Amino acid sequence: MDKVSVTLTVNGQSYSREVEPRTLLVHLIREGLGLTGTHVGCDTSSCGSCTVIVDGLAVKSCTLLAVQADGSEITTVEGLASNGELHPIQEGFWEMHGLQCGFCTPGFLMASLQLLERNPDPSEEEIRHELEGNYCRCTGYHNIVRAIRYAADKLSAAEAVAGD
Amino acid sequence: MYPESFSYHAPSTLDEALGLLAQHGDDAKLLAGGHSLLPAMKLRLSTPAHLVDLKGLRGQLQYIRDEGDTIAVGALSTHHQIHTSELLGSRAPLLAETAGHIGDMQVRNVGTLGGSLAHADPAGDFPAAILAAEADLVLQGAGGQRTVAATDFFQGFFETAAEPGEILIEVRVPVQKGGSSYQKFYHPASGYAICGVAAVIEGTNGTVSRCRVGVTGVSDAGYRATAVERALEGQTFSAELAASAAEQAAAGVDPLEDPFASADYRSHLARVHTRRALTAAWERN
Structure with missing residues (x-):
């Protein structure tokens, strides 16, 4: 062909x-x-x-x-990272232990990017719903949800500073 | 996994796309979002020699337009666009609600209304909503356009009223009167509908004047549960009436059977979800 x-x-x-x-x-x-x-x-x-x-x-x-x-x-x-600085979503997964083996992590990071762009302040339920298309087979999802909340808080704090 | 080899075409006009279909006949397949077709091609269930990618037609076939009594939805509109459309959300909410139940965020970003309907997966979500909304489907062929009612469109297992050489270009959804709801029982792994029921109910002073119920996942094609509709119309709505009418949800239907759900279980799910859809739709009326 x-x-x-x-x-x-x-x-x-x-x-x-x-x-x-x-x-x-x-x-x-x-x-x-x-x-x-x-x-x-x-x-x-x-x-x-x-x-x-x-x-x-x-x-x-x-x-x-x-x-x-x-x-x-x-x-x-x-x-995602720029100038050697992790993106807040990556930092969230690091800080909140959002991964174990890490295989699924790149996909979760990219889907989370879209999620937070559309909904900068998602509830736990909204995070779980919007990430239905991503599977994690080892940590379970609790820490992934915490990681995304961490990123949401960090991004909104950065936004508030930028807006000052 | 990757598909079998094919020749790739990316027409930039509808005429060009129709010409490619005419030229290659059964050897050609249309590619819209590809979220049903590509998985089938990767499993070699579908092996088209020619793939006609419609991405060049997005400028023409990706729109959601207010046309007075009707909302016209271009066939290449994505599930996400439909789910988040303010126009549909306020004037034809059943379609918007149903789109939010399809696949997952990534799938909704790419999958299209036209692709989904033309594929006619018996477990797809849209057929239920399209039937209950009494939408019309516009098919474009080399010789011109024709309009097919939703009830005539779904004809069987992956089979529609579209003729070879025709392209589904638009879905025309009447502005909704009354309340609506889509109730779905998800396959726990795939997220497809084991059963999905869409209901629209209109009424005043407690009396149902009009009821439409579309069911997907239960039979080899989406269908209207007309016995349920008849049992409700002209009656005073009550939880008991909804429950007794819902008993007819799979009447006259030969239910699908697979390792996950027997025919009896599917019929049971159809009755339960019909009752829930009727109740929720009435509350929103």
């Missing part, structure tokens, strides 16, 4: 690759671009380990063709 050309901006950097049309976005990100922070868990759009942000939307990159994302701007877990 003819290859197709795909151009993406990932974490601010532009990439062009020739891929088979059937190449999944997650495979291009991991194998084509070498950004292996994005994980493949279930590979059936259930577990959310492969969540990345495409043009502002959290998506499961195992269920998107790379060519569907042609021309888009993507943020992966590698793009």
Whole structure:
């Protein structure tokens, strides 16, 4: 089959690759671009380990063709920290022990980013509902919820300072 | 897992997309959000030789418009857009509520109304709402457009009234009168509907003047529970009446059976969720 050309901006950097049309976005990100922070868990759009942000939307990159994302701007877990400083969501997972083995964590971080962008002050119930598309098989979800509340508080405090 | 090889097409107009369907016939599949089709392709349940990606048509087919008595929803509108639409939330809330029960946040960001309806998964959520809302579906073919009522659209297991070469372009939802509710029993792993019931009830002074009930997940295609509707219309609403009417929720239906839910259990779920949907819809009337 003819290859197709795909151009993406990932974490601010532009990439062009020739891929088979059937190449999944997650495979291009991991194998084509070498950004292996994005994980493949279930590979059936259930577990959310492969969540990345495409043009502002959290998506499961195992269920998107790379060519569907042609021309888009993507943020992966590698793009969260800046200047050596962890993003408040990452810091929350660190401080609240929001992970054990860490396999699901990149997906949780990216989904949480979308959650907090849409709802900066979510209740525990809202966090649990909005993260239904992400599975954690070891810590359970209590500390993940605490980590996201930590990030919400930190982000709103930063916002308040910025607004002063 | 990855799909079998295919040729990829990304038309930028509807005519171009229709031309590709005409040219490749059964070998072509339309790709909207892809959240039903790609999983099927990864499992090699679906192996189209030609994939026609509709992303270039978002400018034309992604909208939610107020047209007076009707809200017109473009087929490429995502579940998230429908769930959070203020227009739908205030004027056709059943559709907005139902969209919030589909999949999860990431799936709702990508999955589309048109893709979901055209796929016609018997466990999909939208058929229940589309049936209860008495929406019309607009199909575009090479020879022109035609409109199909929701009751005629769902014909069986993954089967709709759309002819080969036609594209579902718009769903026309009448402005809702009365209260509505969607009650769903989730498959605990997949989140699909083992049973989902959408109800709309209108009435004054305690009397039901109009009732519509759509059921998904129970049969090989979404259906209207007309016996339930008839049992309520013209009657004084009460919890007892809702319960007795709901007994007819799976009347005349051959319920699906799988390792998770037997036919009897599915019928039971249909009755229970119909009672709940009727009660909640009446409270919102």
